[in-house]
Every structure is written in C-alpha cells, then in structure tokens.
Amino acid sequence: MTLNSAAYEPLALAERLVACPSVTPATGAVFDCLEAMLAPLGFSIDRFLSGEAPDGPVENLLAVRENGPGSHFAFAGHLDVVPPGDGWASGPFQPEVRGDLLYGRGAVDMKGSIACFVAAVARRLDVPGTISLIITGDEEGPAVHGTLALMERMAAKGVKPDLCLVGEPTSVNRLGDMMKIGRRGSVNMWITVEGAQGHVAYPHLADNPIPRLVRILSAIEAVELDKGTDWFQPSNIEITDIGVGNPATNVIPAKASARISIRFNDRHSGASLVERMSAIVEAEGGMLEAKISGEPFLTPPGAFSGLIRDAIHAATGIEPELSTTGGTSDARFLSRLCPVVEFGLCNATMHKLDEAVAVADLATLTEIYAEILMRVAQTSSATGS
Numbered sequence: 205m206t207l208n209s210a211a212y213e214p215l216a217l218a219e220r221l222v223a224c225p226s227v228t229p230a231t232g233a234v235f236d237c238l239e240a241m242l243a244p245l246g247f248s249i250d251r252f253l254s255g256e257a258p259d260g261p262v263e264n265l266l267a268v269r270e271n272g273p274g275s276h277f278a279f280a281g282h283l284d285v286v287p288p289g290d291g292w293a294s295g296p297f298q299p300e301v302r303g304d305l306l307y308g309r310g311a312v313d314m315k316g317s318i319a320c321f322v323a324a325v326a327r328r329l330d331v332p333g334t335i336s337l338i339i340t341g342d343e344e345g346p347a348v349h350g351t352l353a354l355m356e357r358m359a360a361k362g363v364k365p366d367l368c369l370v371g372e373p374t375s376v377n378r379l380g381d382m383m384k385i386g387r388r389g390s391v392n393m394w395i396t397v398e399g400a401q402g403h404v405a406y407p408h409l410a411d412n413p414i415p416r417l418v419r420i421l422s423a424i425e426a427v428e429l430d431k432g433t434d435w436f437q438p439s440n441i442e443i444t445d446i447g448v449g450n451p452a453t454n455v456i457p458a459k460a461s462a463r464i465s466i467r468f469n470d471r472h473s474g475a476s477l478v479e480r481m482s483a484i485v486e487a488e489g490g491m492l493e494a495k496i497s498g499e500p501f502l503t504p505p506g507a508f509s510g511l512i513r514d515a516i517h518a519a520t521g522i523e524p525e526l527s528t529t530g531g532t533s534d535a536r537f538l539s540r541l542c543p544v545v546e547f548g549l550c551n552a553t554m555h556k557l558d559e560a561v562a563v564a565d566l567a568t569l570t571e572i573y574a575e576i577l578m579r580v581a582q583t584s585s586a587t588g589s
Contacts, residue, residue: 207244212326214566215306217241217319222299222308228284230341231263241322242267255349262342262349266357274333275584278365279321280538282343285310291557305560313554316561317371324573331581336365343534351534367508367580368544370535373551379565380520384546385509386435386502386528387536388467391474393481395420397490401458410456416488417460423484424464435502436469436528470500498536503543512545515575519568
C-alpha cells in the first residue's frame with residue numbers, strides 16, 4: 205500500500221481534526237474527516253447515530269483493520285469537545301501553530317491523541333493481528349449514547365478487543381510522566397426534605413425542613429468511607445449544592461434540598477453508596493434520588509501496563525507513574541470488555557482558553573503508539589495468540 209507520508213504526519217492530521225467544529229454531542233464533518241484518514245489504511249468503518257434530543261443524536265465510529273492472526277488491540281477516544289468559550293487569541297476551530305505549539309479546541313483533549321494513533325498505524329501497517337478504533341462523539345456530555353452504544357454495536361458484530369488503550373490526556377508536566385491504570389467511580393445524589401410552609405412567628409403551625417436537612421448533611425459529612433487502597437486515594441463525599449429558594453424573611457419554607465457527589469474507589473459500588481446515604485436521609489424523613497455515572501475499575505499492574513510503560517520509556521527515557529487519580533473517562537465502560545490503560549498528551553490546557561499541544565509531543569506520542577502496536581504484536585506472536 206502506498207501512502208502520502210506527509211499527509212499522515214501527526215501535526216497534519218491533528219490540524220485537520222481540530223478544524224472541524226465538534227462541540228458535544230458531535231456528528232458529521234469531524235467523523236467524515238476521520239473516516240477519510242482511516243479508509244486508505246485498510247479499515248472497515250461503521251458509523252451510526254444514537255439517541256435523540258436533548259442528549260443526542262450522537263455519532264459513533266467503529267473502525268476495524270484485520271491483518272491475519274494475532275491479538276486484537278483497540279484504541280478508544282472521542283471527537284467531541286467542550287464549548288470553546290470567548291477570548292481565544294485565534295479561532296478555536298482554526299488550528300494555528302505559533303512557536304512550538306498547535307492551538308485549537310481539542311488539540312489536547314483529544315483530537316491530538318487520535319491523530320497520533322492514526323499516524324502510528326500508518327507507520328505499522330505490517331503489524332499482524334486486528335486493530336480497531338472505538339470513537340464516540342459523546343464523552344464530554346452525558347456519555348449516554350456514546351461508548352455504551354458502541355459496545356452494544358460491537359457485541360452485535362462479534363467485535364471484542366483483547367487490550368484497549370484510551371488516549372485521554374494523562375501526562376501532567378511532561379509527556380510520559382503518568383498513565384492511568386484505573387479510575388474511581390462517580391455517583392451524584394439529590395436530597396429533598398419536605399416540610400410545611402408557615403409564618404416564622406408561629407413555628408408550631410409549620411414544619412421547617414431546614415434543620416432536618418442540616419442534620420442529614422452533618423451526618424453525611426461525618427462519614428469516612430475508607431482510607432484509600434494500594435492503588436486508589438480515599439473515597440470522598442462532597443456537598444455540591446444547597447437550595448431553599450425562599451425570598452421572604454418571615455416565611456418558613458416548605459422544602460429544602462441539597463446535592464452531594466461521591467467519588468469512590470473499588471471498596472464500594474455505586475449501589476452500596478446509594479443504599480448507605482439513603483438510610484441517613486430517610487432517618488430524617490427525606491428523599492434521595494441518585495445517578496451512578498460509573499463504577500471504579502482497576503487494571504492491576506502486569507504485562508499490559510508494563511508493555512506501555514516500556515514503550516514510553518523507550519521513547520522518552522521517563523518511567524511513568526501508574527495512577528488512578530482524576531475524573532471519570534470512557535475507560536469505565538470499556539474495562540468491562542478487556543484490560544484498559546489510559547495514556548496520552550499533557551493535560552495542562554485541556555478545557556481551557558487557547559488549548560494547545562506541543563508539536564514535538566505529537567511526534568513523540570506517535571512514536572510511543574507505534575512502539576505499543578509493535579510490542580503488542582510481538583507479545584501475541586510469542587504467546588501464540
């Protein structure tokens with residue numbers, strides 16, 4: 205296969221992706237762009253829309269390239285981006301290289317990473333086995349119609365990777381200084397305490413819900429979920445909102461509410477935390493509703509994380525820290541399929557004005573991803589899988 209090598213340089217690919225506006229939920233042109241990159245590399249491409257307004261429709265893309273026997277390595281990511289906001293030095297969807305940096309929304313999170321993976325595949329077309337890209341337009345939003353829908357599509361088509369790398373920007377100070385082998389789970393809860401409205405001068409004729417809400421929050425605040433584990437920091441409960449909506453100074457309100465958010469490690473499940481918090485709330489006559497955004501996952505250090513660590517060290521000379529810190533990612537879903545590790549660009553400017561990636565980092569990340577592809581194939585060949 206003959207390729208225009210200049211067209212598959214990571215900077216050129218990243219510029220093309222950034223130039224496509226794709227505020228979440230993303231559809232259309234940015235997927236056209238990625239498909240045009242992948243088709244000449246021999247990928248079969250399945251694009252589909254999922255969901256309806258207000259959280260959709262979302263476009264998703266599953267690309268699979270088979271090259272004889274061997275393991276199935278998947279790269280996962282998202283083409284949607286957060287709204288750019290005002291105040292950029294240049295257009296957020298007009299990629300511009302200034303000095304050593306490429307500026308544009310998504311340059312780091314995570315169109316740059318996707319560009320590097322495409323560039324890496326272009327350099328390793330001879331690698332045996334199966335390579336796939338699992339790409340959604342719904343990671344920065346509710347994440348309801350994205351990777352979960354892709355996983356359903358994959359199951360229906362019999363597509364199941366052996367290993368998966370999510371290209372989230374995990375590096376902190378230098379490319380290669382951190383990779384993620386797990387993430388904590390996340391659950392949000394809404395607490396409502398009903399009372400009876402009345403005049404403050406006649407409290408015996410009313411039922412003030414605020415003291416009960418205060419007692420609930422005080423009890424929740426006193427809970428220590430755990431002290432952390434070997435790989436996870438302690439789980440934490442944060443009160444994120446309190447509301448009464450009472451404009452009058454002489455009225456006891458009829459209702460008080462609050463919201464809490466819990467990030468939790470693998471000592472807990474979302475359901476167990478909902479049950480525990482519900483008991484506290486219901487003891488004071490309150491009601492609780494919850495939404496579990498994701499369960500914790502851990503890919504224990506082993507052959508896969510070691511392979512990625514060695515590829516990073518070979519390209520950068522850095523020994524990456526194995527971490528489970530930070531927020532959630534779509535790896536929380538993909539971990540149900542196979543071992544998952546996250547590794548990508550430096551995250552200092554993600555979601556910020558003038559988001560930018562070092563041009564040199566795009567080249568180095570491409571080298572790392574290409575090395576990972578080769579090492580996965582070599583490991584598969586050695587084990588006969």
